[in-house]
């Protein structure tokens with residue numbers, strides 16, 4: 001089996017953070033898209049982009065009710081090698097396995113690469129699949145801004161897409177009969193090489209903007225300060241306290257403005273990621289954190305604005321597809337996941353399933369993310385078996 005992950009191992013390495021920083025429509029992701037186009041071409045697949053920036057590689061004639069598999073090539077900042085690319089390279093390798101067997105799909109079949117799944121550049125996860133399904137409006141997407149002030153609309157335009165033509169794509173949606181995404185498992189949920197997904201936690205992202213008064217770190221008496229870093233810090237602690245009973249709440253990004261050592265910040269943006277098994281519990285956790293953040297802001301004479309940047313309810317993958325795949329793959333286990341995926345967005349529109357490949361350390365969204373070559377190979381065989389089962 002060709003080692004396609006090794007082929008792209010040097011693309012988008014992040015010397016400062018470690019691991020990979022490959023963001024939607026930024027140079028490393030664009031290079032990977034070209035690499036994908038070439039690899040799909042070598043396999044005789046016909047690659048085209050949809051109007052939302054997602055790539056489709058068709059084996060044979062495009063058509064409705066297709067079997068579609070794939071994932072994403074972008075990463076979080078300083079991410080691992082597997083989250084995203086494993087699903088894409090496994091799809092190409094599954095084509096190789098099926099070709100070698102002489103298999104020809106009788107249903108249309110495509111490999112898809114979604115753009116900006118992590119939201120690592122523009123803040124909203126699963127942007128390509130959200131646009132395609134209409135879960136985000138093209139106007140809202142176009143305005144999303146990266147840390148350098150470049151909008152998604154500008155980045156898309158530069159990559160050759162027209163942001164005015166983006167948005168819900170009925171044609172693309174009608175093409176997908178079954179969608180299957182293979183992904184590295186992101187916790188310690190699998191003790192065999194391959195499993196199938198049962199559900200995804202309800203989850204979302206909220207931006208808490210605390211505003212106080214920028215001032216001098218030495219000349220301003222403590223009692224004269226309105227320092228937004230204080231309520232921001234108390235909010236981080238409140239997030240940990242609120243996340244009980246299996247809920248998760250994370251602050252992984254806290255941005256003081258202007259961000260100088262000898263400067264009391266004038267404002268601080270705190271991004272909250274909150275997740276729980278049910279919608280209600282997720283909302284409850286966010287409400288508790290919001291209440292604590294409001295009290296903390298008031299204590300310090302600061303103002304607070306809370307913006308829901310994205311949200312998705314619990315996803316339950318199609319039970320018939322899940323059970324039939326688990327059986328076809330030899331009775332593999334089904335497991336829930338705390339991570340979001342394009343498959344989770346598509347599940348509201350089409351029959352959708354996920355295959356997971358064991359992650360022995362349970363680390364993900366970090367350079368230490370890992371899956372063994374043997375388990376990755378088992379993933380490819382499982383995906384080939386899945387495609388054979390569905391596309392016959």
Ligand code: GLV
Nearest residue numbers: 118125338339340
């Ligand atoms: C994406 O991988 C997420 O779960 O946030």
Ligand code: MN
Nearest residue numbers: 083118339365
């Ligand atoms: Mn991820």
Ligand code: MN
Nearest residue numbers: 083084117183
């Ligand atoms: Mn992923």
Ligand code: MN
Nearest residue numbers: 117339340341
């Ligand atoms: Mn994800």
